[in-house]
């Protein structure tokens with residue numbers, strides 16, 4: 280029997296690396312992307328799981344690299360495409376403070392680039408395969424009563440909106456998700472995060488596996504609860 284395969288964008292460290300490890304535990308094979316030529320935690324995973332992890336390179340901000348990856352993977356069929364890559368900025372910076380360059384960096388990385396990846400690579404996804412992105416609870420407009428992290432919130436809310444447009448246009452045949460992993464202790468989440476990676480990612484992967492066979496777009500947290508848009 281052929282094992283299912285996930286194409287996981289942004290798997291060098293943090294939540295993306297943990298997702299790769301968890302999918303391997305579930306018996307999936309992983310094609311994971313990293314930036315640049317350096318050795319990452321994904322390379323360690325590949326060494327430990329001979330033949331089950333393929334490593335590709337992609338900076339999601341570079342359209343030429345997205346096109347090159349699509350060409351290299353032509354003919355492959357993936358059971359899931361998940362874009363995890365993302366960045367943050369200084370969380371206390373308000374929309375009034377942020378420089379245009381910094382605003383553009385966060386919006387292009389978190390909102391435009393994941394959608395470019397999905398638009399370009401979705402022909403490689405099986406008809407019933409899942410298309411997902413790592414959003415954030417901070418992307419919920421309805422839940423934003425606290426403020427803070429204004430630019431990051433805006434980028435994830437924009438990502439959510441672009442996924443809704445994509446789902447409306449592409450038709451709802453694929454199961455699609457925008458995921459909120461919780462506040463997790465990673466390089467991005469910092470040491471104060473509420474959850475360890477082990478408290479978030481195995482649950483999040485179970486939510487993705489449970490979404491199989493359920494077409495249409497949902498905004499879900501790591502426990503499978505619907506997040507208000």
Ligand SMILES: NC(=O)c1ccc[n+]([C@@H]2O[C@H](COP(=O)([O-])OP(=O)(O)OC[C@H]3O[C@@H](n4cnc5c(N)ncnc54)[C@H](OP(=O)(O)O)[C@@H]3O)[C@@H](O)[C@H]2O)c1
Nearest residue numbers: 291292293294314338339364365415462463465466467468
């Ligand atoms: N941690 C949290 O509490 C939390 C909460 C909600 C949502 N999220 C979201 O979860 C995702 C992963 O977060 P994390 O906590 O694991 O962050 P992280 O530890 O900072 O890791 C970020 C990942 O994104 C990759 N990346 C960043 N820019 C990229 C680009 N231009 N092209 C390709 N890859 C790029 C990084 O690759 P390099 O190693 O090459 O830099 C790394 O693999 C992000 O989308 C984040 O917004 C995190």
